[in-house]
Amino acid sequence: xxxxxxFLSELVILYSxxxxxxxxxxxxxxxxxxVWRWVKEDGNYIxxxxxxxxxxxLICACRRGHMRIxxxxxxxNADVNLKNQKQRTCLHYAVKKRFTFFDYLLIIxxxxxxxxxxxxxxxxxxxxEALVRMLLNAGVEVNAIDCYGCTALHYACExxxxxxxxxxxxxxxxxxxxxKHGETSLDIAQRLKFSQIELMLRKAS
Numbered sequence: 433x434x435x436x437x438x439f440l441s442e443l444v445i446l447y448s449x450x451x452x453x454x455x456x457x458x459x460x461x462x463x464x465x466x467v468w469r470w471v472k473e474d475g476n477y478i479x480x481x482x483x484x485x486x487x488x489x490l491i492c493a494c495r496r497g498h499m500r501i502x503x504x505x506x507x508x509n510a511d512v513n514l515k516n517q518k519q520r521t522c523l524h525y526a527v528k529k530r531f532t533f534f535d536y537l538l539i540i541x542x543x544x545x546x547x548x549x550x551x552x553x554x555x556x557x558x559x560x561e562a563l564v565r566m567l568l569n570a571g572v573e574v575n576a577i578d579c580y581g582c583t584a585l586h587y588a589c590e591x592x593x594x595x596x597x598x599x600x601x602x603x604x605x606x607x608x609x610x611x612k613h614g615e616t617s618l619d620i621a622q623r624l625k626f627s628q629i630e631l632m633l634r635k636a637s
Contacts, residue, residue: 456482459492459501467501471508479511486516494522497529497563512572520578526563527584527596561595574603581611589620589629597629607633 455477458466470477481488490510493501515521575583585605588596607617621630
């Protein structure tokens, strides 16, 4: 993972959030009170898609890993399979979610202090796992492809995410779907010499 790349990505997402619908801004910023207010005003806001990039409130919350917002929206039947302009669902973003630049900074600063940085990293990893599990339980299409032909499993393999890959395979993610570069998830694992996951993917294919 590249902290500089993550920081630039954060700036792009932050910029887009300020040009989004108010409920999408609130979901991105983890403002449950505002999300609740907009949904109470009009139930259709649950699945509204922003004109800037097509994100729904659920996608916005998943971009940032805001569990309370995601849980709130799912309880009100938010559509987990709506796609934005990049043809991505909330699952793509939950799987793609990385540590932010500020997460890295905190981890580095706190690592020498009684391993607090390590426990922070473990905690955030577990939150991400719980988020993905929540979306899978809500019926998200695990093999949905985005504008690059990639599934959530493609991204999990690209990020060498040993926590999420087994979850996706349990939900019947297909490791043999090819993206627009002609790569399957198994191909990515082989390219990155990710032998442990390669074996897991072979068993599932």
